[in-house]
Amino acid sequence: MRIAHVITRMIVGxxxxxxxxxxxxxxxxFGDDVLLVTGPSLGxxxxxxxxxxxxxxxxxxxxxxxxxxxxxxxxxxxxxxxRVLRGFQPDVVHTHSAKGGVLGRLAxxxxxxxxxxxxxxxxxxxxxxxxxxxxxxxxCEAYAARRCHALVSVADAMTDLLVDAGVAPRAKFxxxxxxxxxxxxxxxxxxxxxxxxxxxxTDQHVVIGKIARLFHLKGHEYxxxxxxxxxxxxxxxxxxxxxxxxxxxxxxxxxxxxxLADYFQFTGLVPPARIPPLLGAMxxxxxxxxxEGLARALPQALIAGKPVVSYDVDGAREVVIPGxxxxxxxxxxxxxLAGALVQLACDPGLRQRxxxxxxxxxxxxxxxxxxxxxxxxLYEGLLS
Numbered sequence: 001m002r003i004a005h006v007i008t009r010m011i012v013g014x015x016x017x018x019x020x021x022x023x024x025x026x027x028x029x030f031g032d033d034v035l036l037v038t039g040p041s042l043g044x045x046x047x048x049x050x051x052x053x054x055x056x057x058x059x060x061x062x063x064x065x066x067x068x069x070x071x072x073x074x075x076x077x078x079x080x081x082x083r084v085l086r087g088f089q090p091d092v093v094h095t096h097s098a099k100g101g102v103l104g105r106l107a108x109x110x111x112x113x114x115x116x117x118x119x120x121x122x123x124x125x126x127x128x129x130x131x132x133x134x135x136x137x138x139x140c141e142a143y144a145a146r147r148c149h150a151l152v153s154v155a156d157a158m159t160d161l162l163v164d165a166g167v168a169p170r171a172k173f174x175x176x177x178x179x180x181x182x183x184x185x186x187x188x189x190x191x192x193x194x195x196x197x198x199x200x201x202t203d204q205h206v207v208i209g210k211i212a213r214l215f216h217l218k219g220h221e222y223x224x225x226x227x228x229x230x231x232x233x234x235x236x237x238x239x240x241x242x243x244x245x246x247x248x249x250x251x252x253x254x255x256x257x258x259x260l261a262d263y264f265q266f267t268g269l270v271p272p273a274r275i276p277p278l279l280g281a282m283x284x285x286x287x288x289x290x291x292e293g294l295a296r297a298l299p300q301a302l303i304a305g306k307p308v309v310s311y312d313v314d315g316a317r318e319v320v321i322p323g324x325x326x327x328x329x330x331x332x333x334x335x336x337l338a339g340a341l342v343q344l345a346c347d348p349g350l351r352q353r354x355x356x357x358x359x360x361x362x363x364x365x366x367x368x369x370x371x372x373x374x375x376x377x378l379y380e381g382l383l384s
Contacts, residue, residue, distance in 0.1 A: 009039050017180065030376060038062070178366070189305065208227075229338035276300075284307055308325065
């Protein structure tokens with residue numbers, strides 16, 4: 001097949017890694033002709049393709065394809081994407097992210113591409129926006145959904161959300177979990193002693209990690225007061241925040257005021273290859289974001305054999321199974337969050353049992369080759 005993937009930007013992120021792995025698998029496993037169409041990787045997250053991971057994937061860079069809404073530039077981006085697709089003549093166009101998803105689907109539809117697919121990594125509309133923004137993004141998604149043949153959700157929760165919002169009928173959706181290279185996560189504990197020593201942790205410390213940008217809606221404002229309760233009950237607890245962002249200075253000030261600065265450590269921005277060793281150094285992963293499709297940190301931690309504590313948002317409940325892989329809590333809750341973390345910090349046997357359950361249940365489900373075979377089967381079905 002000739003398959004074009006369109007995505008707004010190739011920053012370090014879950015949707016981008018998913019897209020890159022799919023492109024690589026289509027070339028390696030099926031011998032397909034693949035083109036990755038993307039805009040510049042603007043933002044503080046770092047650029048995925050500069051880390052030597054995209055080498056064999058042909059790339060078409062569209063400078064005007066950018067995340068921020070800008071009518072004239074977006075019109076230029078639409079025309080540029082359409083021009084690239086016309087030259088490539090794809091059998092399939094598979095789009096990702098909000099801006100790339102809308103413009104890519106409109107361009108492919110105008111060119112009458114035989115199979116047009118869009119993956120919903122996370123809904124662009126959510127309750128924390130203004131009503132005007134939420135309604136605009138919902139309308140854009142519904143308009144673009146009528147101009148593609150299939151929608152892929154990275155979690156059943158994404159399908160439910162978009163169906164309930166009237167974006168598209170349920171029959172148009174297929175759930176395909178976002179694949180990853182699971183082997184480094186299976187080997188995460190091989191790095192445990194070295195990385196803990198580098199970070200200054202001893203065998204007595206229980207390390208509770210969070211992997212997320214230091215950004216709005218990531219829930220750090222709930223973790224900090226919960227951490228105060230945790231360290232009061234378990235002085236051996238330590239918190240490791242992996243990621244960077246605009247809220248770092250504000251969070252550091254909050255920790256100083258709360259007397260928690262000695263219990264928290266910030267890694268800053270790290271390359272994807274650093275995530276498995278850092279998970280190996282952790283004992284528990286906590287996830288308190290208020291909106292995600294299905295955060296990759298959750299299955300990554302489980303495959304690494306670490307239990308997870310998560311707010312019950314979007315697709316989290318599909319991997320965080322109470323009593324089997326972790327704790328699932330009401331969003332914004334603080335005392336229940338602290339209680340779950342204290343329970344895990346004080347019970348190494350519980351940590352091992354839940355982590356082992358997650359690894360056994362989800363390793364094969366999240367292999368990227370499994371994801372790509374499901375997606376290519378979808379392409380074949382549409383083309384036939």
